Amino acid sequence: xxxxxxxxxxxxxxxxxxxxxxxxxxxxxxxxxxxxxxxxxxxxxxxxxxxxxxxxxxxxxxxxxxxxxxxxxxxxxxxxxxxx
Amino acid sequence: xxxxxxxxxxxxxxxxxxxxxxxxxxxxxxxxxxxxxxxxxxxxxxxxxxxxxxxxxxxxxxxxxxxxxxxxxxxxxxxxxxxxxxxxxxxxxxxxxxxxxxxxxxxxxxxxxxxxxxxxxxxxxxxxxxxxxxxxxxxxxxxxxxxxxxxxxxxxxxxxxxxxxxxxxxxxxxxxxxxxxxxxxxxxxxxxxx
Numbered sequence: 001x002x003x004x005x006x007x008x009x010x011x012x013x014x015x016x017x018x019x020x021x022x023x024x025x026x027x028x029x030x031x032x033x034x035x036x037x038x039x040x041x042x043x044x045x046x047x048x049x050x051x052x053x054x055x056x057x058x059x060x061x062x063x064x065x066x067x068x069x070x071x072x073x074x075x076x077x078x079x080x081x082x083x084x
Numbered sequence: 085x086x087x088x089x090x091x092x093x094x095x096x097x098x099x100x101x102x103x104x105x106x107x108x109x110x111x112x113x114x115x116x117x118x119x120x121x122x123x124x125x126x127x128x129x130x131x132x133x134x135x136x137x138x139x140x141x142x143x144x145x146x147x148x149x150x151x152x153x154x155x156x157x158x159x160x161x162x163x164x165x166x167x168x169x170x171x172x173x174x175x176x177x178x179x180x181x182x183x184x185x186x187x188x189x190x191x192x193x194x195x196x197x198x199x200x201x202x203x204x205x206x207x208x209x210x211x212x213x214x215x216x217x218x219x220x221x222x223x224x225x226x227x228x229x230x231x232x233x234x235x236x237x238x239x240x241x242x243x244x245x246x247x248x249x250x251x252x253x254x255x256x257x258x259x260x261x262x263x264x265x266x267x268x269x270x271x272x273x274x275x276x277x278x
Binding site: 003004005006008009012013015016017036037039040043044046047048049050051052053054055067068069070073074076077078080081082 | 093094096097101102105106109110115119122123126127130180181184185186187190191193194201202203207208211212226229230231232233236247250251254255258259261262265
């Protein structure tokens with residue numbers, strides 16, 4: 001019988017590779033009766049979505065929001081491009 | 085066929101500088117490293133300008149160069165600071181579980197509709213902040229996997245770890261990020277609401 005501690009590890013592993021059938025069934029049965037592990041799984045998936053969203057939003061060209069190069073860095077890079 | 089209109093390299097900084105910088109910041113979490121790699125990207129692009137065919141857009145071409153530089157940086161960091169005992173200890177948060185491996189208090193209910201959360205800019209910022217709090221090995225593994233979408237085989241090569249170790253690292257990274265978000269976002273917002 002898998003413990004919650006085992007299941008949290010397997011849930012993470014299942015996000016990166018497919019689990020062997022026995023473990024997959026074990027996890028599925030555990031999630032039917034354990035609301036904490038089910039919640040944990042949903043939160044990990046939410047974190048994955050958020051990370052993807054973070055990558056997408058920060059790199060949409062033309063979006064004015066977010067970080068910008070500092071004036072110093074801009075100047076330094078411009079100079080280095082002019083005198084390679 | 086019309087020749088693609090390339091920009092004068094003198095205009096690159098104004099045109100692509102912030103875009104490349106943001107791309108680097110999300111992945112590197114450090115201003116000065118991000119600035120350095122943006123500079124190196126432009127210099128490499130300038131040297132290689134003749135080979136730019138215009139098949140992809142100029143920004144895609146530049147991002148491609150930057151991406152390689154970021155991965156090289158991760159590779160270098162992994163060599164400088166290889167995994168320690170601490171990175172591999174299985175459970176970052178042993179108090180979450182009792183002796184038989186059951187949750188002691190369990191993850192909190194994040195309430196509302198969590199699916200809407202990831203659209204919130206502040207929540208994205210909080211995740212970025214939590215990510216900066218992880219050790220470089222954990223943060224880089226998470227970044228390669230979840231932000232870059234690399235598969236585990238590639239990540240193992242970059243970070244020079246076995247697949248089994250990578251699973252442990254990713255498990256730890258996710259667990260620590262989850263705990264950090266719960267402590268800094270959900271507990272604060274539930275207090276705000278009361």
